[in-house]
Amino acid sequence: MFKFEKLIFGDLGWGDELLLAMLMTIAVSICSMGLGIFIAIFAAWAKLTISKILNFIASFYTTVVRGVPELLVIYLIFFGGSSIVMKIAKVFGYNGYIELNAFSISVVAIGLISATYSTEVLRAAFLSINKGQIEAAKTLGLSKFQIFYKILVPQVLRHALPGLGNVWQVTLKDTSLISVTGLVEIMRQARIASNVEHSPLTFLITAACLYLFLTTFSGKFFNFLERQSNKGFVQTS
Amino acid sequence: MNFFEFFTSFQESLIYINFFKILNALDQTLLLLLASLPIGFILSLIFALGRVSKNKLLSKPIEYYIFVVRGTPLLVQIYLIYFGLASVKAIRDSFLWIILKEPFWCGVLALTLNTVAYGSEIFRGGIQAVSQGQIESGRSLGFTRIGLLRKIIFPIAFRQVLPTYGNELILMVKATSLISLTTYMEMTGVARRIMAVTWAPVEAFMAAGILYLFLNFLMVQFIKYLEWKYNPHLRISN
Numbered sequence: 001m002f003k004f005e006k007l008i009f010g011d012l013g014w015g016d017e018l019l020l021a022m023l024m025t026i027a028v029s030i031c032s033m034g035l036g037i038f039i040a041i042f043a044a045w046a047k048l049t050i051s052k053i054l055n056f057i058a059s060f061y062t063t064v065v066r067g068v069p070e071l072l073v074i075y076l077i078f079f080g081g082s083s084i085v086m087k088i089a090k091v092f093g094y095n096g097y098i099e100l101n102a103f104s105i106s107v108v109a110i111g112l113i114s115a116t117y118s119t120e121v122l123r124a125a126f127l128s129i130n131k132g133q134i135e136a137a138k139t140l141g142l143s144k145f146q147i148f149y150k151i152l153v154p155q156v157l158r159h160a161l162p163g164l165g166n167v168w169q170v171t172l173k174d175t176s177l178i179s180v181t182g183l184v185e186i187m188r189q190a191r192i193a194s195n196v197e198h199s200p201l202t203f204l205i206t207a208a209c210l211y212l213f214l215t216t217f218s219g220k221f222f223n224f225l226e227r228q229s230n231k232g233f234v235q236t237s
Numbered sequence: 238m239n240f241f242e243f244f245t246s247f248q249e250s251l252i253y254i255n256f257f258k259i260l261n262a263l264d265q266t267l268l269l270l271l272a273s274l275p276i277g278f279i280l281s282l283i284f285a286l287g288r289v290s291k292n293k294l295l296s297k298p299i300e301y302y303i304f305v306v307r308g309t310p311l312l313v314q315i316y317l318i319y320f321g322l323a324s325v326k327a328i329r330d331s332f333l334w335i336i337l338k339e340p341f342w343c344g345v346l347a348l349t350l351n352t353v354a355y356g357s358e359i360f361r362g363g364i365q366a367v368s369q370g371q372i373e374s375g376r377s378l379g380f381t382r383i384g385l386l387r388k389i390i391f392p393i394a395f396r397q398v399l400p401t402y403g404n405e406l407i408l409m410v411k412a413t414s415l416i417s418l419t420t421y422m423e424m425t426g427v428a429r430r431i432m433a434v435t436w437a438p439v440e441a442f443m444a445a446g447i448l449y450l451f452l453n454f455l456m457v458q459f460i461k462y463l464e465w466k467y468n469p470h471l472r473i474s475n
Contacts, residue, residue: 067407067453068446069414071425076446079438176310180418187312200320208309208317215308 003202006193014193014203021189022210028106028185029172035111036171037164040118047123062116070113070174077109078102078181106178114171121163125156158229165222169215176211186210251437255444258431263448265423269341269413273348274406280349281356282391288361299357306354311412315347319419344416352409359401363394396467403460407453414449424448 009015046058065073086098129152137147179187190207194200247253287295288303306314322328322337336342367390375389417426428445432438465472 064446064450067450069411069425069449071414071417072428072442072446072449075425075429075432076438076442079432080442083439173310176312177415179312187310187316191316194320198324200316200324201322204313204317204321208305208313211310211313212305212308 002205003197003199006197006199006202007206014189014197017189017193018186018203018206018210021184021186022214024183025172025175025185025210026214028103028110028175028178028183029168031107032110032114032175033168033171035107036114036118036167037122039111039115040122043115043119044122044126047119048126058119062119065113065116071177071180073113074106074109074177074180077112078105081105081108102178102181102183106175106181106183109181110171110174110178113174114167117167117170118164121160121167122156125160125163126152128159129155161222161226161229165219165226168218168222172214172218173211251435251440252444255428255431255435255441256447259424259427259441259445259448262422262424262427263452265421266413266452269344269348269416269423270410272345273352274409276345277349277352277356277409280353281360284353284357285360285364286386288357289364303354303358306351307358311347311351312415312418314351315344315415315419318347318350319343340416340419340421343419344413344421348409348412348416351412352405355405355408356402359398359405360394362401363398364390366397367393392467399460399464399467403457403463406460407456410449410452410456 006013007015007018009019043058043061046054047062049055082098082100085100089096089098133151133155134147137151142150175185176187179185179191182188184192186207190203194203197203284299284303288299290296318337319340322333328334328337336346371389371393372385375385380388413423414425417423417429420426422430424445428441432441435441
């Protein structure tokens with residue numbers, strides 16, 4: 001049953017290992033969320049331009065990645081990633097063996113999944129901005145970069161914040177899947193510990209509690225950000 | 238290279254062979270869905286009603302259940318049921334073991350528990366969106382409580398939540414792939430085994446990916462059909 005004595009810190013318990021694993025989960029989540037938003041900015045832009053080709057590429061990417069299980073995407077990138085990278089390296093004349101480390105593979109895989117959700121959030125947030133504001137900015141003689149940086153980004157961020165909060169929760173939970181790549185995050189550490197101690201219930205419940213802790217507190221943090229960003233706006237509904 | 242040569246070379250290609258090997262496991266994935274989705278749907282409705290009830294003894298436990306399931310990854314839940322429960326001796330000795338020793342039923346249990354938490358939150362939104370006036374007018378027409386639920390609240394709520402619940406159904410199709418981690422051989426599990434034998438990951442997982450895309454495409458069409466069927470007032474008449 002539940003063995004509390006196995007959760008102490010130090011050599012006798014798994015407390016410190018699990019804490020480190022939790023930090024790894026947080027690191028992977030933040031990196032992949034960042035990568036996801038970075039990709040999503042381009043994908044959302046590609047979906048909104050009039051170019052048919054860019055539209056098609058962006059919708060193809062989001063449809064395919066959202067239509068395929070996350071586990072499959074992770075398997076594809078984890079097992080197929082280095083062979084794809086080696087093929088690309090061959091084009092540039094490098095014939096050696098390239099091995100990608102588990103962390104970067106995980107970040108790329110989760111980032112690519114998270115980006116598809118962020119794309120829709122950013123696209124919807126962009127569409128909610130009044131066209132007149134961009135026209136007004138143009139009339140005032142702002143450059144394209146200035147319009148993006150001073151007019152679009154602050155407002156898109158405010159509109160997108162609730163959606164991005166949801167994406168963050170999904171991303172955080174998706175990181176549990178990268179335990180299949182061997183990266184030691186909460187899930188992997190819990191499995192290792194339960195195999196050693198023959199007590200799966202202890203460590204799996206602990207893992208569930210750690211995830212619950214992370215999702216609850218990051219949810220509270222996003223609520224705080226929303227309140228901050230909505231200061232000065234009249235709350236409807 | 239003429240068309241025939243291309244066709245034969247395609248028939249010998251790894252992705253084509255893998256495709257049919259993985260297609261054999263499609264029924265395992267479908268079985269998981271067919272077992273967990275209907276139960277999940279009915280339980281979601283019941284839990285949603287419990288969640289909106291004024292009885293704290295009923296609504297609070299459901300609230301905590303939803304909070305815990307939505308706050309933890311599905312993988313943790315699957316492992317807890319498959320590895321965690323199996324490690325308790327009392328369960329191994331009880332009648333529950335007949336169900337819990339099978340990876341299939343563990344998977345069904347995990348998927349159902351998961352979808353009920355998300356689904357009941359969705360249905361709660363739909364039920365609370367039914368305007369008070371409609372319920373009052375139903376009451377004044379002499380509907381019983383059950384009649385009110387069956388004839389007024391559920392149809393309106395169901396219509397309201399169809400797009401969101403459809404999303405949840407697609408997430409469920411994707412979630413079945415996680416059951417492969419409990420040694421259950423559905424499509425992802427078979428793809429993983431093919432990869433271990435042939436060491437050609439891209440071909441194996443792409444073949445599985447195409448099948449999942451197809452499954453999700455069917456699911457989207459099914460949801461579209463339901464939306465068409467239950468929104469007759471929005472149809473363009475001709």
